[in-house]
Amino acid sequence: MMKREFTITVYTENQIGLLNRIAILFSRRKINIESLNTSPTEVESVHRFTIVINETEEVVSKLCRQIEKQVEVLKAYYNTEEEIVWQELALYKVSTDAIAEKVKVERLLRQFGARAVAIRKDYTVFETTGHREETDKLIKELEPYGLIEFVRSARVAILKGSHDFHERLKEFEQKEPGEDVIENEYLDKKEEVFTL
Amino acid sequence: MELVAEKKARQNSKELITLTGSEAVLRALLAEKVETVFGYPGGAIMPIYDALYDYHDKIKHILVRHEQGAIHAAQGYARASGRTGVVFATSGPGATNLVTGLADAMIDSTPVVCITGQVFAHLLGTDAFQETDVVNITTPITKWNYQVTDATEIPSVLAKAFYIAGSGRPGPVLIDITKNAQIQKFEFAGYEKCQHIRSYRPNPIIRKEYIVQAAQIINEAKKPFVIFGQGVILGKAEKEFKKFIEKTGIPAAWTIMGMGAIPTDHPLAVGMLGMHGNYAPNVLTNECDVLIAVGMRFDDRVTGRLDKYAKQAKVIHLDIDPAEIDKNVKTTVPVWGDCKETLPLLTELVQEKSHPEWLQKFKEYKSQEEKECIHPELNPTEDTLTMGEVVKLINEFTDGNAIIVTDVGQHQMVACRYAKLNHSKSNITSGGLGTMGFALPAAIGAKFGAPQRNVIAVIGDGGFQMNIQELGTIMQSKVDIKILILNNKFLGMVRQWQQLFLDKRYSFVDIESPDFVQVAKAYGIDGAAVTQRKDLKNAVATMLEHKGSYLLEIMVGKENNVFPMVPQGCSVSEIRLK
Incomplete structure (x- = not known):
């Protein structure tokens, strides 16, 4: 079997430590996570992880079962690119001078669907959203003009065929609302902690 | 399903008593009918030990000499009794000494609840004396773990701990309780055993169609072979298992963890599988036409080389853990579920049979092994x-x-x-x-x-x-x-x-x-x-x-x-x- 890109979507409880519990399933097998995003869902208290890896389908399907086995995981899906709608966001910081002098900014903006999100005297920040190839292209374009900083977000993905699951999830939450996350209330409250 | 609001209202109507977190821990253990705890005291778990002083007539505490001893003892306790073993250990080195035992209990599916003390919540992350990040250290080797920083969480968290450790495919659970939570006083509304967690499905739903398919394959088999593991013991399905093999007349071999689920001298028992197992069950794994695996996980010590393992056979795999199906050996029919439930369903659909010629083959290999290995050894x-x-x-x-x-x-x-x-x-x-x-x-x-x-x-x-x-x-x-x-x-x-x-x-x-x-x-x-x-x-x-x-x-x-x-x-x- 060939390795290919899979997007794993994991629906979970919102619990501290769950990110680690899921991440170590990958690192234990020495699988590199290409991208990882955590996000709320349309249902309160349910969270979702979107994880991108390059692996064979057999490995990915076994991984998903291991993920689902975790007590606080509701469901894990894996999908190929065709089964999802996905986007990544990228930010590019370039010298304003370089841009103004050498690059036709308008052409750039139009061609790559980019947006200038900050324009300062010394630098300009562009933003694009799209697929990896698209955001990569703009790097190439800007590199000769001294790209100062580049950052790309994790992938977010919507499952094309998620309607049934969404309905079940809503029903599920309605029947049994999730528990609140309990954080450490004491980190900066030394004086409120009793001692022996 | 009871709504959370109703549950809260019911709890509010109960009489509240003021307890410390430590007392709540011991109340939880009593409610879970824990009689024996294996442990070792230390700074961060002193409040729990202090509370234990008042409960020592109800809960037996066995003072070990090393925390690794405590957890292995708890494992031995669990394996011999079929109940959940309980361990107390302190923070830092006390907790890290549990690591080997947790890993052991994880891989051998042993229900254990470890309660570790932890430094005060405000000291977390400060490299305090005997502070170690035990929750993260033990994440890959626990079925579930959780850190309690507030005493009000203790009853529900311990209820979850016992439920998770003992249900489905059992395993170790570690609850880390900061010292402030142990001494914090709170209004205790009583202990309620946990019987359900919304994101947790300990028993997969049994799919009838797979039982039917499995029965059909078994009924058509000429040389069927059963291999079983600890799942039969953990599922308390020894009787159901015996009935199944006796009705079908299928020879059965055990993994090291399944040994004893049926008497070792049962007429259909053909010995141990694996690297140092018996001759017949190993050789005939590669001759059977249907391999029925019950509550076992095809460990590499059992299968040897996977690409030459039972390739000729149709494989029926009964397991409570869906992640085990197809993990190592591709199954023809997966039978998800607790074998205590799936085995009787299967037994009902299979024909009463015997396989004298096939059994004779086991006997022939056995006599060879007897001559070459067993007799000289004994x-x-x-x-x-x-x-x-x-x-x-x-x-x-x-x-x-x-x-x-x-x-x-x-x-x-x-x-x-x-x-x-x-x-x-x-x-x-x-x-x-x-x-x-x-x-x-x-x-x-x-x-x-x-x-x-x-x-x-x-x-x-x-x-x-x-x-x-x-x-x-x-x-x-x-x-x-x-x-x-x-x-x-x-x-x-x-x-x-x-x-x-x-x-x-x-x-x-x-x-x-x-x-x-x-x-x-x-x-x-x-x-x-x-x-x-x-x-x-x-x-x-x-x-x-x-x-x-x-x-x-x-x-x-x-x-x-x-x-x-x-x-x-x-x-x-x-x-x-x-």
């Missing part, structure tokens, strides 16, 4: 003692009614090959992790878990020294276990591999030991050592008749090997008799 003609003849004597004296706890190595393989067991929960060993040092503390725990039974710990000279400090626990708790050391003055299993595969380059396997009998004496434990055959029988009899714990050291042949053996990287049918 009835040796040379002067040096063999491990097998010792196990044979144990069988004669106990008639298969004792709990045999084994450590890891050659003695473990020999004990599991030759021990006669009549009852389930009689074979306690570290199967998946292969933890040397497991047996001594596990035997202590087993005795507390099944006080009415005789517990014999069979241990090698290497492994015994890995948790030898637990002799102190035996001394103080006055537990009655028999310790049988099979001493070959070598780390024998590694030596065997070095002999067979590494040109006898015996690299650091030559191990010296103290006078074990004298060591035991220093702990107030009687004992004896045997070097000659003429003394063996009496010595074993003396050990078993002795009131209280006893250590018997038996000097066995230094370079004896365990056979048969499936060499690593070979197929199960390439098993060697010598």
Whole structure:
């Protein structure tokens, strides 16, 4: 079997430590996570992880079962690119001078669907959203003009065929609302902690 | 389903009492009917130990000599009793000393709840004295873990802990409780056992169509073969399993973890699978036409080379853990579910049959193994003692009614090959992790878990020294276990591999030991050592008749090997008799 890109979507409880519990399933097998995003869902208290890896389908399907086995995981899906709608966001910081002098900014903006999100005297920040190839292209374009900083977000993905699951999830939450996350209330409250 | 709001209202109507977090921990243990806790106190768990002082007539606390001893004892307790073992340990080194036991319990699906103390919540992340990030350290080796920083969480978190540890495929759970939560006073509304967690499905839904398909394949089989693991024991499905094989007349072999689920001398029992298992079940795995795996996980020590494993057979896999299906061996029909429920459904649909010719094949291979391996091991003609003849004597004296706890190595393989067991929960060993040092503390725990039974710990000279400090626990708790050391003055299993595969380059396997009998004496434990055959029988009899714990050291042949053996990287049918 060939390795290919899979997007794993994991629906979970919102619990501290769950990110680690899921991440170590990958690192234990020495699988590199290409991208990882955590996000709320349309249902309160349910969270979702979107994880991108390059692996064979057999490995990915076994991984998903291991993920689902975790007590606080509701469901894990894996999908190929065709089964999802996905986007990544990228930010590019370039010298304003370089841009103004050498690059036709308008052409750039139009061609790559980019947006200038900050324009300062010394630098300009562009933003694009799209697929990896698209955001990569703009790097190439800007590199000769001294790209100062580049950052790309994790992938977010919507499952094309998620309607049934969404309905079940809503029903599920309605029947049994999730528990609140309990954080450490004491980190900066030394004086409120009793001692022996 | 009760709504959360209703539940809260009901709780509010209850009388509230003010408790400390520590008292709530002990109330939880009582509500879970915990009678025995294995533990070791320390700074960060002192409030719980302080509360325990008032509960010591209700909860027995066994003071171990090392936290690893505590968790192995809790594992032994769980395995012998079928209940959840409980451990107390302090933060930092106390908690990290549990790591090996947690990993062992994880891979062998043993229900254990560990409660560790932790530094005050405001000190988390400050490198405080005895602070360690135990939750993150133990994440890959616990079924679930959680850190409590507020006492109000304690009742519900402990209820979840016991529920998760014991349900579905069992496993270890660790609850880390910061010291402030242990001493914090709060309004306790009573303890409610957890029976449901919305994101957790311990028992997969049974799919009827798969049962039907499986039954059909079994009914058409000419050479069906059942292999079973600890799932039968964990599922308390021994009777259901026996009915299934008896109705279908299918020969059944066990993994090391499944041993004892049916009596080892059952007419359909054909022995142990795997690297040092029996000849017939290994060879015939590659001849059967239908392989029915019940509550086992196709470990590499069982399957040998996977691409040459049962390729000719249709595989039916019954397991409670969906992640096990197709993990190592592709199944033809997956039967998800608790085998306590799936086996009767299957039994109903299968035809009553017998397979005399097929069984005869097992007998033929067995007689070959008998001649080449078993007979010489059990009835040796040379002067040096063999491990097998010792196990044979144990069988004669106990008639298969004792709990045999084994450590890891050659003695473990020999004990599991030759021990006669009549009852389930009689074979306690570290199967998946292969933890040397497991047996001594596990035997202590087993005795507390099944006080009415005789517990014999069979241990090698290497492994015994890995948790030898637990002799102190035996001394103080006055537990009655028999310790049988099979001493070959070598780390024998590694030596065997070095002999067979590494040109006898015996690299650091030559191990010296103290006078074990004298060591035991220093702990107030009687004992004896045997070097000659003429003394063996009496010595074993003396050990078993002795009131209280006893250590018997038996000097066995230094370079004896365990056979048969499936060499690593070979197929199960390439098993060697010598």
